[in-house]
Amino acid sequence: MADVQVESVSRSFGAHKALDDVSIAFPDGGFYALLGPSGSGKTTLLRLIAGFDFPDSGRIIIGREGVERVPVEKRRIGMVFQNYALFPNMSVADNVAFGLSVRGESKASIAREVRQALDLVQLGKLGERRPHQLSGGQRQRVALARAIVTKPRVLLLDEPLSALDKALRVDMQVELKRIQREIGITTIFVTHDQEEALTMSDRIGILRDGRLVEEGPPEDIYNSPKSEFSATFLGDANILRGDATGDGIRLSDGTAIVASGGVANATGGKASCAVRPERIKIATATASPLAAEGNMLRGRVSKRIFAGNSSTYFVDRMGEVIKVHVQNSGATKIEEGNDVVLHWSPESTVLISAA
Numbered sequence: 001m002a003d004v005q006v007e008s009v010s011r012s013f014g015a016h017k018a019l020d021d022v023s024i025a026f027p028d029g030g031f032y033a034l035l036g037p038s039g040s041g042k043t044t045l046l047r048l049i050a051g052f053d054f055p056d057s058g059r060i061i062i063g064r065e066g067v068e069r070v071p072v073e074k075r076r077i078g079m080v081f082q083n084y085a086l087f088p089n090m091s092v093a094d095n096v097a098f099g100l101s102v103r104g105e106s107k108a109s110i111a112r113e114v115r116q117a118l119d120l121v122q123l124g125k126l127g128e129r130r131p132h133q134l135s136g137g138q139r140q141r142v143a144l145a146r147a148i149v150t151k152p153r154v155l156l157l158d159e160p161l162s163a164l165d166k167a168l169r170v171d172m173q174v175e176l177k178r179i180q181r182e183i184g185i186t187t188i189f190v191t192h193d194q195e196e197a198l199t200m201s202d203r204i205g206i207l208r209d210g211r212l213v214e215e216g217p218p219e220d221i222y223n224s225p226k227s228e229f230s231a232t233f234l235g236d237a238n239i240l241r242g243d244a245t246g247d248g249i250r251l252s253d254g255t256a257i258v259a260s261g262g263v264a265n266a267t268g269g270k271a272s273c274a275v276r277p278e279r280i281k282i283a284t285a286t287a288s289p290l291a292a293e294g295n296m297l298r299g300r301v302s303k304r305i306f307a308g309n310s311s312t313y314f315v316d317r318m319g320e321v322i323k324v325h326v327q328n329s330g331a332t333k334i335e336e337g338n339d340v341v342l343h344w345s346p347e348s349t350v351l352i353s354a355a
């Protein structure tokens, strides 16, 4: 196993900078998700680490070895893509054995290693089947077994679960995480599914237009995003904008919003506050007052979306909409058209400097 360092890596295609001075340390044995919108450079970075492409400048280090000019087959990397790329006319076992046979290992040792890899992905009994006799999830397990059977130093996964339906995807997330933990392999996972990134990874790097805009453990980024972009890209967030007051902002109607999370901000400029919809409490304006939580706004419910265990309220306030998520506990429900009071604490408010 090995850690991976990407240092000041840039890669352009013609005039387009697909990666612009990106530096990331991927810890040894960690599960790292690269997250970002379409075209932000995730796959380009993965291809550079794998050796399918080479950076214009910067360094890629695996373990202690600089690999910028090392070809793909010498990097000892395992890869799994969205489309499984299995050989259709070979059995499952032969698909998994492929990487070992080209190395010239003995038949007995290949058979043993293939069996271990198939057991690890819980396909021990299906070695003789052909890929078309497997479900999508099982095929993706074969692809995973094939990637890890050669004992690579690093596992690269490019949207490996995106072709699976929702229920199967969730099962495979759990399974993939179990396997990764069991073998302790450094894993770099590309996704544009923020929920997948949040639930699976130890660290997340968010890319935008070829630049790394933020990185760290999922909870840190979720609770204290450093930009409006990360706040809204990783999870749902309300963004309130106004004049910086030092410990928060003043909205255009003079209401002060106090924040205890985020950057320390000088007065005098513009700033914004991010508030997660599940951190806001909502009550009808006529109900007995809520315990004061520091920040308060009034508005009117313009829409309520029922989603089984929770509801989302869209509250209009002077032309702006604030989203509130509420667990459906059976308490009196608030209707569309109701005047409401919103409360939340400064601890749930993250101050972000103006971009």
Ligand SMILES: Nc1ncnc2c1ncn2[C@@H]1O[C@H](COP(=O)(O)OP(=O)(O)OP(=O)(O)O)[C@@H](O)[C@H]1O
Pocket: 013, 016, 017, 018, 036, 037, 038, 039, 040, 041, 042, 043, 044, 045, 192
């Ligand atoms: N071989 C290439 N030639 C020209 N442009 C390319 C090439 N590969 C990537 N690009 C461009 O570089 C940018 C980054 O592409 P990349 O595939 O890395 O994005 P991504 O974040 O993985 O997107 P997606 O989520 O859609 O897969 C895009 O604008 C893309 O069009």
